[in-house]
Amino acid sequence: MAVWLGANSTFADRVVALPNDSSRVVDIEEVVVIGSPKENAKLRQMPLASSLISKKDMQDNQISSSKDLSFYSPNLYIPNYGSNLTSAIYLRGVGSRLGTPAVGMYVDNVPYIDKSAFNFNFSDIERIDVLRGPQGTLYGLNSMGGLIKIHTKSPFDYQGTDLNLGAATYDNYNASFTHYHRVSNKFAFSAGGFISHKGGFFTNTDSAFKKKVDWENSVGGRLHAIYLPTDRWKIDLNANYEYVTQGGNPYKNLTTNTVAYNSKSGYHRNLVNASLDVEYAGDNYVMNAVTGFQYLKDHMYMDQDYTSLDFFSMEQRQNQHTFTEEITFKSKAGHRWDWTTGAFGYYQWLNTDSPMVFGPDFISYLQNIMDVAMAGSPVKVTLTDKSMDIPGTFKTPSMGTALFHQSTYHDLLNIKGLSGTIGLRADVQRVKVSYNTSAVMNYNQTMFGKTTSGNSTASFVGDTAKTYFQLLPKFALQYDFDANNNVYATVSRGYRGGGYNIQALSDYISAELEGSSTKTTTSEANTAITYKPEYTWSYEVGSHMTLLSNRLWADADVFCMQTRNQQITKFNSLGGREVSNAGKSRSYGAELSMKAALNQLTLDLNYGYTHSTFEKYTTIVNSKDADYSHNYVPFVPEHTFSLGAEYAIACNGNSCIKGILLGANYAGAANIRWDEANTVKQSFYGTLNAHATVKMGKVSVCLWEHNLLNKHYNTFYFSELGTNFAQNGAPAQAGIDLRFSF
Numbered sequence: 001m002a003v004w005l006g007a008n009s010t011f012a013d014r015v016v017a018l019p020n021d022s023s024r025v026v027d028i029e030e031v032v033v034i035g036s037p038k039e040n041a042k043l044r045q046m047p048l049a050s051s052l053i054s055k056k057d058m059q060d061n062q063i064s065s066s067k068d069l070s071f072y073s074p075n076l077y078i079p080n081y082g083s084n085l086t087s088a089i090y091l092r093g094v095g096s097r098l099g100t101p102a103v104g105m106y107v108d109n110v111p112y113i114d115k116s117a118f119n120f121n122f123s124d125i126e127r128i129d130v131l132r133g134p135q136g137t138l139y140g141l142n143s144m145g146g147l148i149k150i151h152t153k154s155p156f157d158y159q160g161t162d163l164n165l166g167a168a169t170y171d172n173y174n175a176s177f178t179h180y181h182r183v184s185n186k187f188a189f190s191a192g193g194f195i196s197h198k199g200g201f202f203t204n205t206d207s208a209f210k211k212k213v214d215w216e217n218s219v220g221g222r223l224h225a226i227y228l229p230t231d232r233w234k235i236d237l238n239a240n241y242e243y244v245t246q247g248g249n250p251y252k253n254l255t256t257n258t259v260a261y262n263s264k265s266g267y268h269r270n271l272v273n274a275s276l277d278v279e280y281a282g283d284n285y286v287m288n289a290v291t292g293f294q295y296l297k298d299h300m301y302m303d304q305d306y307t308s309l310d311f312f313s314m315e316q317r318q319n320q321h322t323f324t325e326e327i328t329f330k331s332k333a334g335h336r337w338d339w340t341t342g343a344f345g346y347y348q349w350l351n352t353d354s355p356m357v358f359g360p361d362f363i364s365y366l367q368n369i370m371d372v373a374m375a376g377s378p379v380k381v382t383l384t385d386k387s388m389d390i391p392g393t394f395k396t397p398s399m400g401t402a403l404f405h406q407s408t409y410h411d412l413l414n415i416k417g418l419s420g421t422i423g424l425r426a427d428v429q430r431v432k433v434s435y436n437t438s439a440v441m442n443y444n445q446t447m448f449g450k451t452t453s454g455n456s457t458a459s460f461v462g463d464t465a466k467t468y469f470q471l472l473p474k475f476a477l478q479y480d481f482d483a484n485n486n487v488y489a490t491v492s493r494g495y496r497g498g499g500y501n502i503q504a505l506s507d508y509i510s511a512e513l514e515g516s517s518t519k520t521t522t523s524e525a526n527t528a529i530t531y532k533p534e535y536t537w538s539y540e541v542g543s544h545m546t547l548l549s550n551r552l553w554a555d556a557d558v559f560c561m562q563t564r565n566q567q568i569t570k571f572n573s574l575g576g577r578e579v580s581n582a583g584k585s586r587s588y589g590a591e592l593s594m595k596a597a598l599n600q601l602t603l604d605l606n607y608g609y610t611h612s613t614f615e616k617y618t619t620i621v622n623s624k625d626a627d628y629s630h631n632y633v634p635f636v637p638e639h640t641f642s643l644g645a646e647y648a649i650a651c652n653g654n655s656c657i658k659g660i661l662l663g664a665n666y667a668g669a670a671n672i673r674w675d676e677a678n679t680v681k682q683s684f685y686g687t688l689n690a691h692a693t694v695k696m697g698k699v700s701v702c703l704w705e706h707n708l709l710n711k712h713y714n715t716f717y718f719s720e721l722g723t724n725f726a727q728n729g730a731p732a733q734a735g736i737d738l739r740f741s742f
Contacts, residue, residue, distance in 0.1 A: 037109055037279075037288035037326070038138050038340050040333040040408075043129060044544040047421060047476035047488035049557045049591060051076075051606070053128040055153075059737070060646070060663055060691055062704060064174070064196075066105075066119050066148070071642040071667040073130040074591035074608030076146075079635075081716040081727045082249050083267040085300050085316075087118035091132060091145040092538075092561060093587025093612030093636050097569040099531065099579040100497045104135065104143035107150045108238050110275040110292035111139070113322050113348055113398075117271055117296055120242055123164070123176035123194040124222050126153040132591065133559060134494025134538045136472035137423035140344060140402050144494030144536050152238065155180045155188035156226055161742055162192075168735025171199025178222070186228045193221035201730050202250035206260045206308050213259055216246035220271075236277040244269050251306045251716075254724040263303035263313045270297045285329050292324040306725055310359030310387075314503075322348040341405040350396045356506050358388040380446045384453075390509050392437035394502045400429040406474065421476035421490075432465035433500040433529070441513040458512035460505050464526040468533050470495050484546035495535035496567070501578040504529050531579045536563040542591075553595040560588040566614075566633070568676065580619070582676075585633055587612035604644040604665075612636045617676070628676045638671035639684070661693040674717035680724075685713035687729070702737040706730065 043050040051073035053063070063069060066087055067080040077090040089095055089103040096102045101115040112118060128150050135143040158180040167173045178192030196219070200212030220242030227235045248265025252258060272295040280287045298318050305311035328342030367383050374380065406423030438459030445452050472495065478488040508520045508528075520528075542557025568582040589610040596603045612633040619626050632638070646663035668686030688711075691704040710732040717726045 037277075037286075037290065037328040038330060038342075038406075040330060040338045040340075043131070044546075044553075044555070045480075045483070045486070047478040047486075047490050047542075048135075049074075049132040049540065049542055049555065049559075051130040051132075051593060053130070055126055058122060058125065058128075059702070059739070060661075060693070061644075061665060061689065062706070062735070062737075064122050066122075069128070069130075069148075071640050071669070072606060073132065074593060074606050075132065075589065075610050075637075075640055076130055076608070077637050077640055077669060077672075079715045080730070083246055083300065084119045084244055084269055085116055085267055085298065087115050088635070089115070089118070089145070089148075090636050092559060092589065093585070093610045093633060094145040094534075094536065094561070094563060094566070095635060096496070096567060096579075097635070099499050099567055099569070101142045102145040102496050102534070102567075104139055104141070104147045105150065106139070106147065107273070108152055108236075108275055109277055109288070109290050109326075110238075110273070111141075111324055111326075111346070112273075112294065113142075113324070113346060114296070114320065114350075116269075116298065116318065116320070117273070117294060120271065121176075121194050121196065121218060121220060122150075124152050124178050124190070124192055124224075125150055127151045132557075133490070133540055133561075134472075134492045134536060136427075136470075136494035137404060137406055137425045137474040137492065138340065140404070140425055140427050140472065141400055141429060142496045144496050144534065152222070152224060153178070153180065153190065154226065155190040155224060156182060158190070161740075163740040163742075165738040166735060169733050170201055171197070172733075172735065173197050187226070189223070189225040191221070191223050193219070195219045198246075200247060200250075202252075202259050202728070204248070204250075204260060205258045206262045208262050213247045213265070214250045216244065218242060218244040232281045234277075234279040234281075236279070237275070238277075239274040240272070242269075242271045244271075248302065249306075249727065251718075251725040251727055253307065254726055260308050261303040261306045262308045262310065263301075265302045267300045268298060271295070281332075285331055287327070287329050289327045290325070292322075294320070294322040296320040296322075304356070305721065307723070309361040311362045311365070311721075312356060312358045314356045315354065317353040318350065319352075320348065320350045322346065336410045338408040338410070339406065343401070343403050345399075345401040347399045348397065350398070352394040352396065352502060353392070354394065354503060355389060355391040356503075358390070360386050363387065378447055382444045382446070384442045384444055388439060388441055388513075390437060390439040390506050392435065392502065392505065394436075395434040396432065396500060396502065398429065398431045398497070398499075400427065400497075402427040404472075412477075417480040419478045419480070421474065421478070423474040425470075425472040427470045427472060427495075428467065429470075429497050429533075430465065430467045431497065431499055432463065433502065434463035435502060435505060436461045437505050437509060439509050439513060456513045458509045460508065460520075460522060460525055462522040462526060464500075464530065466498060466530065468498060470533070470535065484550075485544065487543045488541070490538075490540045490542075492538050492540075493535065494538065495533050498531055498533040499579070501529045501531065504578045531567060532565045532581050534563060534565045534567045534581070536561050538562075551597045553593070555593040556591065558588075558590045560586070562586055566617075568617075568634070570676070582614060582617040582619070582628075584615040585613060585617070586615050587633070587636075600648045600650075602646045602648075604642070604646075606640075606642045608640045610636060610638060612638075614676075619676070621677075626677070628678075631676060631678045632671075632673045634673045634675055634678075636672070637669035640669045641686075642667035656696050657694055658697060659695040661691075661695070663692075664688065664690045668711075668713075675719070680717055682714050682717070685711055685729075687711050687713075698741045700739045702739070703734075704737070705732070705734045707732045 088097040094102040105112045131147040135147040161179045174196040176194035180190040182188040198216040200215040204213040222240035300316045324346040326344045330340040404425035408421040412418045412420045474492040476490040480486045540559040545554040565581040594605040617628045644665040649660040670684035672682040688708040693702040714726045
């Protein structure tokens with residue numbers, strides 16, 4: 001049986017032993033030692049709901065990026081639509097398609113501030129932890145729904161070279177390799193790279209294209225080095241680069257039942273991440289200083305009307321630099337009083353160039369509106385431009401700082417097994433925007449037979465800034481029946497930051513060009529484009545149980561979240577998207593995770609239920625008041641589930657085949673409302689997936705099938721300018737993975 005070595009061991013002592021007993025549920029926190037600067041215990045020994053996704057889980061289910069994680073943790077939903085520009089993550093009734101993320105992400109103890117970087121290749125990932133519920137006290141900004149913690153492999157724990165080759169239907173293939181080398185007991189490193197091509201599932205039927213629209217190419221690499229100058233010091237350097245280029249969004253026009261738009265659409269991204277983690281193990285404490293840097297440069301271009309008409313299109317170029325610094329001190333494990341204290345700060349530079357182009361069909365549409373409005377008038381206005389550009393440049397720097405502390409006292413009130421946790425974080429965030437956008441509309445005006453030329457101009461040049469201060473407490477009680485079984489109750493507060501709808505300025509530009517009698521001042525525009533932070537109080541009761549000689553894990557919890565100023569993504573009058581605050585909402589539900597080992601058969605179950613509704617939400621739709629109070633919050637599944645089974649066949653003797661694994665998984669969701677009015681929803685759907693893996697010493701071959709029954713469902717739905725669009729889920733797909741370890 002493997003032995004988990006905790007924080008009291010020195011770095012040189014941390015040797016990994018793999019388990020020999022295949023009839024038990026393997027605790028991957030036992031067999032892989034992953035240092036956390038903030039926690040002193042394994043996740044299932046703490047008062048929070050969590051899921052652990054191992055490297056084997058990722059391989060069996062072809063989890064290659066964050067958008068493949070849906071359903072493998074209760075109530076976790078990451079719809080696979082759109083581009084890598086944004087990764088919409090929903091957890092326990094909160095989430096976001098635009099603006100700041102509601103679920104945070106840490107990679108090797110470094111926070112990713114912007115969700116433009118959330119979707120990346122998982123080729124060298126060892127393990128993923130999903131922490132459900134607000135993690136604001138220890139992790140702060142944008143973790144109000146939960147946190148995804150991603151850990152790469154350590155070159156001290158793995159030796160040799162991994163080579164993975166894959167191919168699948170729809171012209172998909174990928175390759176990755178990583179070499180792990182332990183030079184001495186003091187220094188080890190790993191280096192590797194990957195390449196991937198996805199041919200796409202859906203065809204753009206417009207005559208200008210007639211080819212797959214959702215293709216994707218990516219390439220990148222990672223360097224990881226760890227130096228142990230003494231038994232007390234560790235220096236951990238991590239750096240990676242990824243380039244991705246992909247086609248447009250395969251949004252189907254539900255009137256024609258086709259994907260058909262005439263402007264070239266796509267996305268390119270360069271992403272660099274680097275981090276330095278310096279750790280010192282004192283006699284009674286452990287110190288970590290983690291410095292992170294992220295560089296992101298991308299270019300998105302989109303046919304904004306998603307039709308074969310030249311209504312409008314847009315581009316967006318981002319240039320982003322982010323620095324983070326976090327210094328933490330924590331007590332060593334095994335004491336009656338466990339504590340963590342620290343400071344965090346970040347600064348992000350983000351420059352965005354986001355022009356919009358209104359094409360000839362929009363000019364004709366606008367001309368028709370003007371003709372109708374001026375019918376019977378002696379004045380006729382004729383637009384003379386074939387198209388109209390609205391350029392826009394924006395600078396949106398943000399910064400933040402925080403101080404935090406959390407203490408856990410064991411054997412509280414001298415009751416053995418009872419522990420209490422109390423924590424508090426003081427978090428300050430400042431966001432700013434500087435903008436410059438303008439447009440000119442030329443026209444001829446005819447009155448009493450005389451024609452004159454003229455133009456209308458509109459521009460907005462200005463800046464505004466907001467500073468937000470938050471206190472994020474946490475209270476928890478836990479009773480341990482023994483080291484592996486407990487019950488707990490937690491109260492915590494979380495939030496995600498506010499920001500600006502920079503593209504919403506196009507609305508005001510358009511209104512002024514159309515001759516609106518009401519002029520928008522810069523001050524009014526600043527107020528209109530600003531959305532406020534969203535925050536929540538969460539109440540949770542749960543249990544972690546390990547039964548039947550570690551053959552059965554069972555985790556269950558119930559929760560309630562009261563959210564204020566909930567950020568909602570909606571379409572504006574031009575078809576663009578913007579974030580607004582929707583008053584109050586409430587989410588409550590239950591979660592269940594089970595893992596069981598019955599000799600050669602292992603079973604895995606994840607189920608989440610979320611009832612998420614607006615308590616108070618009024619807005620204006622088509623110039624009329626609309627009350628969406630008590631409606632379901634859109635894009636949040638009411639049910640998520642996954643049920644998996646795997647059967648292991650051992651091959652004895654001199655056969656080159658050492659073992660065979662046969663597995664299947666059925667996963668899906670139910671009742672996803674697509675709008676605030678709850679007029680359209682995605683009902684229950686599930687996809688059946690299967691795999692068969694043959695192990696031959698250092699080589700394994702995996703045959704797999706996704707969506708075996710070719711289930712039809714939607715991952716996204718919206719209405720724009722009176723037309724309904726949807727993106728379908730991926731159809732049935734089969735593939736093969738070859739894995740070599742030498």
